[in-house]
Amino acid sequence: MKLWGGRFTKPTNELVDEYTASITFDKKLAHYDIQGSLAHVHMLASCKILSQEDAELITDGLHKVKEKIDQDDGLLTVENEDIHMNIEKLLIDEIGPVGGKLHTGRSRNDQVALDMRLYAREAIVEITNLVVEVQKALHNQAQQNIDTVLPGYTHLQRAQPILFAHHLLAYVSMFQRDVERLRDSFKRVNKSPLGAGALAGTTFPIDRELVADLLHFDGVCENSLDAVSDRDFVLEFLSNASMIAMHLSRLCEELVQWSSAEFRFVELDDAFSTGSSMMPQKKNPDVAELVRGKTGRVYGNLFGLLTTLKGLPLAYNKDMQEDKEGMFDTVDTIKGALALFAPMIDTMQVKKENMYQAVRKDFSNATDLADYLVGKQLAFREAHAVVGQIVLYCIEQNKYLLDLSLDEYHQFSTLVEEDIFEKLAPEAVVNARNVQGGTAKNRVQEQLNQSETLFRENEDWIKTYVEKIKGQS
Template sequence: MKTTGSPAGTGETAGSEANGAGGAPLRLWGGRFAGGPAEALAKLSVSVHFDWRLAPYDLLASKAHARVLYRAELLDDAELAAMLGALDDVGADVAAGRFTATIEDEDVHTALERALVERLGTLGGKLRAGRSRNDQVATDLRLYLRAAVRQVAAVLTELSEALVDVAEEHVATPAPGMTHLQHAQPISFGHQILAHVHAFARDVDRLRDWDRRAAVCALGAGALAGSSLPLDPEGVAAELGFDRAFANSIDAVSDRDFAAEFLFAAAMIGVHLSRLGEEIVLWTSREFGWVELDDAFATGSSIMPQKKNPDVGELARGKSGRLIGALTGLLATLKGLPLAYDRDLQEDKEPVFDAVDTLLVVLPAVTGTVATMKVRTERVAAAAPDGFSLATDVAEYLVRRGVPFRSAHEAVGALVAWCVEHDADLGEVSDAQLAAINPAFTPDVRDVLSVAGALDARSAPGGTAPARVREQIANLRPTLAADHKWAVG
């Protein structure tokens, strides 16, 4: 339920200005209507139950707009002081929960104007000059999302830092690298972990790049055509921390590219979290047994007492579908809209809010899982040579001896086929049998049948050699520090 502050000492009372004729709720659009909307329309139209989180940003923009009206000589000194004081009071009441929206408030803008009019009477109605809910909401949502994106980036870099810490511990831990989920070649387990870090680093870079395009202020565009009042869009933009003001008033109120683009970035983060979550699920399975989860980041079964379930990884996978759905839903809403503003755009906020909330709950849980998990190094290393994963090294050994790779590939394929038939590993084939399979195989081929040697040999830039993995870590640390600094301001 709402509560109200004391009216400012302006000689006005809340009266009919706050409530409308006959005590009806304040509306920002009712002048030409003889009666209120039908209950069904009111229920469909109301958005204050979800857009109330924009209240701090709407108040921030309102103070900037009040100063613009003052510079345009539409408010005098006393009126500006009373207006700014009342807006501060409303902000304090909102923050403390003393003022909240009610179901009679159509949206956050109506609720806050009601609060202002309750305090200032007629003076409170002056703030509406030169602006519309169309440019207000476009500005508020950008303000909210620019702040939220930094929160997301901060926790995303914290996850990356946790992954880098794990990678640093396992630079020289051999692991089976896989394609098609089949053993392929030995790799450094640290190299595998860092692959996820690079994906998340792109996500943060994408958010930073998004912010550059989102830093456009729509306030002053009005409903769609700008204003005949002497407003100052560039001044407002600078005061609110935007890089620039709108260039086209129609585009300013109808553009939701910034919301859709954020949702794409959020969906990509979700996809990357899902891939990491899937690997954690695999690594903690009995079939792999590479990782043991800390009890704080696992759950049990209500019927099977032995179970330890990787719920965080599974929920990360599941939440990715939710994030992808938010993106596709908004794109479907936007695709057929004529310019300029249409009420369909009310549907932009819930998917954006939900995506922010989803990421801010999933990311810390994944970070905690990664930071506390125990890698079972011996088991990971023991699996590295399984599945004839050194076969490529044997083929490259033949290439260094002058054998064309096509021929080398066929020769090693025949060697693997013999091993499969005789249930033998590559290193268990006798010298005589090697020569019988292909004369190119001489006894010194055994020099390349070493996991450690296979890792060290892949020392090209970006490769899995431990030296290159350490190089990656050295390059990533300052990048992550810079990204975190940007995020936290």
């Protein structure tokens, strides 16, 4: 008979058991469920709701149940529906009827909300750490390529020369925003819902703050209805994860392009590439492609939960069981991608000469020619038109701006002097953009230095919370 089956006259249909059970996926919460139960029983004893003898027996039993589950999660059955009822049943089997006292003053509704918060906050810390590792890999490549020039693109057309380090640091900035969003979301996750009961609290004189302290939460969810029905913290995590996936995907797209024969800007290490079953010459950027592809499933998990929650009345509804599989899948997907990404970037070979030759064989220095003419007091719109004519002439003559003679320039403007060839050199074009956040070498070095400071701050935050949430588990 079910632990909750007192008012029922017949057993649940087997199909209903299979359809409604969540143990096949929420067994991932076993560690967190026991963690929360240990804090709960400690509080019940502290508030004299349970005797010290019963509390010690239950505590010892929970530790034994944890050991058994760690050794064999086959003990968890569909018949007992979910991780909460499975653990309670195993506890009763272990220590007898006194195990049933564990559920005093709580409901599965506040219990599952607690478990998901414990799981989410640990995932946030772990993923933050992995994002920082990717940032550091990009930073290392940027440091090694502080003098590497490549074409910068808009509309996937060559636009202006930039430093490769500058390009990589753009992704460091993107991932820094991801870190900041994760860190900020942590404070909304780190509230304890335990004590909200099914929806209205409990008649027992519990101490919610004590449980929150024992589990190292920053406080409690103030409204009991909201405590059991809130999944905003899951949605926020899924949203943040979607942006991480999007940033990874954008970089993956560039890695796929850059590693092609058409670009030949980078080569991914053999350890992060695969071959073809038919074509022996192939070296495919499959890791980058798959990370790009998995972005869709991360988005899908977000959209799925948004849709599930949009029509739910207060408080708890069985629909909310659908928060878990998408959350677990997203955590695993993002952690897997980030763990691969750092070493893939670290081992990436940069084809510096190919990048440089690409810059010398395009018109990405055309803006600098226009700026040069503006410096000679020609109005920008006139300078723009003159340079457009010069570019057209170059295309017709199969030449580039640095290939022209001074006499050829004078056909379009006598304002051009011998120093133009120095001004249009790729290095000069890059270093001319000497504004804060620009691609000039000294400005890129500033960004590198600033990134190191951010890494230290992020690592300090990670260390603080690893010690905090791991120390009490």
